[in-house]
Amino acid sequence: MTGISEENTSQFVTVKEGDGELRIHYNEIGAGDEVVVMLHGSGPGASGWANFSRNIEPFAQAGYRVLLIDAPGWSKSDSIVNSGSRSDLNARVVKGVIDALGIERIHILGNSMGGHSAVAFALSYPENVGKLVLMGGGTGGMSLFAPMPTEGLKLLNGLYAAPTRENLKRFNDVFVYDSSVLTDDLLEARLANMTRRQDHLDNFLESLKLNPRQFPDFGPRLPSISAQTLIVWGRQDRVVPMDGGLRLVAGIPNSRLHIFNQCGHWAQWEHADAFNRMVIDFLAH
Numbered sequence: 001m002t003g004i005s006e007e008n009t010s011q012f013v014t015v016k017e018g019d020g021e022l023r024i025h026y027n028e029i030g031a032g033d034e035v036v037v038m039l040h041g042s043g044p045g046a047s048g049w050a051n052f053s054r055n056i057e058p059f060a061q062a063g064y065r066v067l068l069i070d071a072p073g074w075s076k077s078d079s080i081v082n083s084g085s086r087s088d089l090n091a092r093v094v095k096g097v098i099d100a101l102g103i104e105r106i107h108i109l110g111n112s113m114g115g116h117s118a119v120a121f122a123l124s125y126p127e128n129v130g131k132l133v134l135m136g137g138g139t140g141g142m143s144l145f146a147p148m149p150t151e152g153l154k155l156l157n158g159l160y161a162a163p164t165r166e167n168l169k170r171f172n173d174v175f176v177y178d179s180s181v182l183t184d185d186l187l188e189a190r191l192a193n194m195t196r197r198q199d200h201l202d203n204f205l206e207s208l209k210l211n212p213r214q215f216p217d218f219g220p221r222l223p224s225i226s227a228q229t230l231i232v233w234g235r236q237d238r239v240v241p242m243d244g245g246l247r248l249v250a251g252i253p254n255s256r257l258h259i260f261n262q263c264g265h266w267a268q269w270e271h272a273d274a275f276n277r278m279v280i281d282f283l284a285h
Contacts, residue, residue, distance in 0.1 A: 015096025039114030152239030222251025
């Protein structure tokens with residue numbers, strides 16, 4: 001596909017949340033009968049387009065209608081202070097978006113926070129779920145492998161508190177396996193995204209004060225998920241340790257786990273070609 005960009009695929013929809021409304025930003029690419037929703041992670045400055053820039057075109061070319069939904073508090077979506085489960089908040093927003101667009105059934109690809117949101121969606125709206133792909137996230141709880149909070153999460157929260165180029169570089173050095181692939185241009189673009197919306201940063205920190213556990217442990221509820229699920233993890237993930245993937249594959253009955261070596265927290269970006277081939281095959285079969 002040629003000529004697609006974040007700007008010319010950018011759209012907005014208003015959804016209800018509690019007694020109010022949220023204006024939610026999303027990008028739409030492709031026109032297939034089956035819909036793939038891609039949900040980004042929680043890093044400051046994250047967006048659907050930034051998180052999945054290496055995956056969008058291959059999925060659209062494979063015949064899928066791709067929606068990149070920006071969670072409230074990220075990118076161009078409205079900001080929010082959240083005192084409850086952010087996983088469930090994001091799931092409600094996804095449901096509001098697809099209802100507004102007249103979509104009944106979606107496959108969901110969720111990275112990190114997006115994985116938590118995908119699991120929450122599958123638990124709350126099982127009738128709307130096709131297949132799930134969870135990368136580096138899906139349930140909370142303690143790790144048996146690493147001290148909690150992990151070094152990556154400490155650096156992420158520090159970046160929210162002080163969104164400087166130096167702190168962004170420190171976070172990115174543990175975010176991916178080989179940080180040399182994150183060019184100066186990518187760092188500058190991410191820094192610009194972060195500092196463009198100070199309200200997002202402030203409200204995230206306020207939310208953490210109100211509820212430090214924004215992403216609940218869904219472990220006891222995982223066996224009720226009937227959707228076919230592909231779990232993808234990086235062996236060297238220093239943000240969410242690999243045993244998170246083991247807990248997901250142990251809990252979700254119809255699931256499988258793929259581990260990439262020489263991979264951090266961003267499997268869909270760090271191993272994009274292999275990831276795209278594997279997931280497209282999983283969705284088709």
